[in-house]
Amino acid sequence: xxxxxRKAEADDAAAIAKVQVDSWRTTYRGIxxxxxxxxxxxxxxxxxxxxxxxxxxxxxxxxxxxxxxxxAIGGPERSGEYVGYDGELYxxxxxxxxxxxxxxxxxxxxxxxxxxxxxxxKMVISVLEDNPARGFYExxxxxxxxKEETAIGNSVHVELVYGFDDLKVLS
Numbered sequence: 600x601x602x603x604x605r606k607a608e609a610d611d612a613a614a615i616a617k618v619q620v621d622s623w624r625t626t627y628r629g630i631x632x633x634x635x636x637x638x639x640x641x642x643x644x645x646x647x648x649x650x651x652x653x654x655x656x657x658x659x660x661x662x663x664x665x666x667x668x669x670x671a672i673g674g675p676e677r678s679g680e681y682v683g684y685d686g687e688l689y690x691x692x693x694x695x696x697x698x699x700x701x702x703x704x705x706x707x708x709x710x711x712x713x714x715x716x717x718x719x720x721k722m723v724i725s726v727l728e729d730n731p732a733r734g735f736y737e738x739x740x741x742x743x744x745x746k747e748e749t750a751i752g753n754s755v756h757v758e759l760v761y762g763f764d765d766l767k768v769l770s
Contacts, residue, residue, distance in 0.1 A: 606657065607656075609649065615648040657672045712770035
């Protein structure tokens with residue numbers, strides 16, 4: 600599958616929200632409470648992404664028809680708990696129809712290149728332990744450096760924190 604990549608603009612927030620909500624509903628079915636997934640609203644997520652676009656670059660993955668099918672965003676590491684890791688891949692989502700087509704690698708590469716350009720050297724990403732796609736991060740060279748608990752809806756889930764020691768390898 601051929602993809603086009605570009606940076607998001609303010610009017611892309613709705614498309615980003617749609618990819619996120621749809622991806623959560625397919626990827627996390629059977630992992631996260633079904634009621635929580637069904638209650639996700641495009642409009643609520645659109646507000647979040649409208650603000651996020653102003654804070655850090657968001658990279659969009661478009662299919663051949665120009666439809667946004669994936670996105671990724673990164674920036675400074677937020678927790679301060681992972682000494683030596685200054686960057687973070689905050690989010691990466693790809694619509695189910697575009698998964699396993701090389702787009703995820705392109706998105707990670709775009710975020711890594713952006714972080715390098717901004718002076719970051721290493722990054723982390725937190726991934727739900729039960730996420731079937733977590734092997735993707737291991738194939739890219741991520742290694743487990745931590746484990747955290749996070750509340751989603753009424754449940755507590757385990758997140759694995761993966762560290763990437765050389766952003767140049769990813770960019």
